[in-house]
Amino acid sequence: MDIPENKNTCIIGESGAGKSTLLKMFNKMYIPDKGTIHYKGNPIKDMDPVNLRREVVMISQTPLLFGDTIEENLQKGLIFSEKQTASREEMTQALKIVKLDKDLDTDAKELSGGERQRLSLGRVLLMKPEAYLLDEPTSALDEETELEVMKSFIVAAREHGGTVVMVTHSTNVAEQYGDEIIRISKR
Numbered sequence: 001m002d003i004p005e006n007k008n009t010c011i012i013g014e015s016g017a018g019k020s021t022l023l024k025m026f027n028k029m030y031i032p033d034k035g036t037i038h039y040k041g042n043p044i045k046d047m048d049p050v051n052l053r054r055e056v057v058m059i060s061q062t063p064l065l066f067g068d069t070i071e072e073n074l075q076k077g078l079i080f081s082e083k084q085t086a087s088r089e090e091m092t093q094a095l096k097i098v099k100l101d102k103d104l105d106t107d108a109k110e111l112s113g114g115e116r117q118r119l120s121l122g123r124v125l126l127m128k129p130e131a132y133l134l135d136e137p138t139s140a141l142d143e144e145t146e147l148e149v150m151k152s153f154i155v156a157a158r159e160h161g162g163t164v165v166m167v168t169h170s171t172n173v174a175e176q177y178g179d180e181i182i183r184i185s186k187r
């Protein structure tokens, strides 16, 4: 399969079909037994996984916290990717894009599952990576908020030239915002 650059590719399919497994192969979290994966024309098996993950950034199905406050969580991705930390204005803008209406010094542990998902989206957005791998990034949100958040996230990612690959259970998200849809099923 080909994943087009600067587009949004949605991966859909039944539970257990291998969607997360496929995504994890794209940044060397898993190594395929067979076949090869190329990134920008080069086989990823030759790439350093840490360097690869600085530009091919993943959000896992269960959102992780990387610090106490919202601010710390937002800065963590930039620190990991050795990029300049964000200003308060940039962080506030990122929170606006992902529709998370909270102060930067809020304790992240107080956030609900859906708010943690949006915080994760804000964190990776600030990194402006070459590619985003998103595993069910809005699964805890109601349908209306999910569509709103993904719409503004994809616009923002596209503005800096980011490629989005997302696993989604939502055919609505896939149909409305997927430039490409990859459907996988169990054999």
Ligand SMILES: Nc1ncnc2c1ncn2[C@@H]1O[C@H](COP(=O)(O)OP(=O)(O)OP(=O)(O)O)[C@@H](O)[C@H]1O
Binding pocket: 013, 014, 015, 016, 017, 018, 019, 020, 021, 022
């Ligand atoms: N680390 C692992 N070791 C062994 N089996 C695994 C591992 N990770 C996933 N699997 C199995 O591989 C299959 C595909 O799992 P995967 O998580 O990729 O599915 P999925 O399509 O993302 O499912 P869901 O929609 O339920 O999240 C499942 O049967 C799962 O149990």
